[in-house]
Amino acid sequence: MPQIIDETSEFDVPDSSTPPHGTAVSAAKLSTGLPSPTPESNATLPAHLQDLTERARGYVAAASSANTRRAYAGDWKHFAAWCRRQNLSPLPPDPEIVGLYITACASGTASGSAAGITRRGGKPDSVSTIERRLAAIGWNCAQRGSPLDRKDRAIATVMAGIRNRHAAPPRQKEAIMPEDLIAMLETLERGTLRGMRDRAMLLIGFAGGLRRSEITGLDLGRNQSEDGRGWIEITDKGVLVTLRGKTGWREVEIGRGSSDATCPLLALDTWIRFARLAKGPLFRRVTGRGKDVGPDRLNDQEVARLVKKAVLAAGVRSDLPEAERGQLFAGHSLRAGLASSAEVDERHVQKQLGHASAEMTRRYQRRRDRFRVNLTKAAGL
Incomplete structure (x- = not known):
């Protein structure tokens, strides 16, 4: 094995269909979903231990979000496939x-390149994608005992x-400002x-x-569902939202709006009343040609789809091509919009967003504070 730090020679792989490096492991097994550190169900275990095993497996799944699990599974499959094409084994x-x-x-040759053949012209992964792939490999290896x-x-x-060499400024989603949101609300189906x-x-x-x-x-x-991340309490003054985050629980206060058309409390109460909701997920799928509300919770991707659809329908940033507008806005645009438009003390915005530092909050306030202070004039020019 060459020293890739000290030498620049190419990595020669022996001609063999069996991975020559380390223990040969079934490619099908390696490319499957995320492993679990808990043992598989064993018929020799007492019944009460089998129940504990299943419960422990559920806790393992709850340790990370569904999005993280999907990304890690895809990244491990990508790495295992690359190793297989190079006649290498991912483990150990x-x-x-x-x-x-x-x-x-980083060079765009990780997909579809076979042993001894370097395929050019592929799209290089971004630095953030490579960092995520690296984290996924480390996690998967640890779960497999290596x-x-x-x-x-x-x-x-x-x-x-x-x-x-390749790091670039983070691409932040465009903030949705209040006037944009009002226009988006007007595009929604009434009644x-x-x-x-x-x-x-x-x-x-x-x-x-x-x-x-x-x-x-x-x-x-x-405590109305196992997959819930929080709940709401409706009061006379607004809605109190309790959320479970990475660092613990936090409360978010959502007050009444200045008019019925833009009042979050009124909109929420109307949805709950007409959907006849009493318990369980707050936002659910609408079925039966829009006449029935199902029991299933909405996928978080639906928020991004809703934002993109409403942005395009409302003509937000109509100066740009439609494809570019669709890329600029996503679910995070709502969060960025509040931070960019709320003219209050920074600490209140920081608390609402649940940020640990004021610096993170300032990153969200991208339009509110832009050119607010003119150092050129302040310097006397």
Whole structure:
């Protein structure tokens, strides 16, 4: 195995259909979904231990979000497929092989390149994608009992070089401002269950500064579902939202709007009343040609789809081509919109968004504070 830090020679792979490096492992097994550190059900275990095993497996699944699990499973499958094409085995993990893999990702040759053949013209992965793939490889290896040392120089030095050469400013989603939101609300179907639900989702998401998973993860009350991320309490003054985040629980206060047309509380109450909701998920699928409300919780992707659809229908940023407008806005645009438009003390916005630092909040206030202070004039020019 060549030293990829000290040498620049190509990595020659022996002609063999069996992975020559490490223990050969079934490719089908390696490319399946996320592993579980809990043992598979064993018929020899007492019944009460089998029940505990299933419960432990459920806790393992709850340790990360569904989006993270999907991304990690896809990244591991991508890495395992690359290793298979190079006649290598992903396990046990070799830092030099991982270093070569992230190099291939950065150069756009990680997909579809066979052993001894380098396919050019592929799209290079972004730095953030490579970092996520690296995290996924480390997690999967650890769960399979073969920890990967990501601080090894064969990985860390290559990754540092990738960051220095390819890192770009983060692409932030465009903030939806109040006038944009009002125009978007006007495009929704009036007098329909779907329109009532979508209006409530947009107003609650904006006024609460909520993430899309937080919007769809709400229940009507406490401890009403296993997959819920929080619940609502409606009071005379507004809506109190209790959310479970990465660092614990937090409360978000959503007050009444200045008019009925833009009041989150009124929109929420209308949706709950006409949908006849009493318990369980707050935002659900509308079925039966828009006449019935199903029991299933909405997927958080529906928030992004709703925002994009309403943005295009309302003509927000009509100066841009439709395809570009669709890329600029997403579910996070609601959260950014509150931070960019609320003319209040910064600490109130920070608390509403649940940020640990004021610096993170300032990143969201991208339009409100832009050119507010003119240092050119302040310097006397």
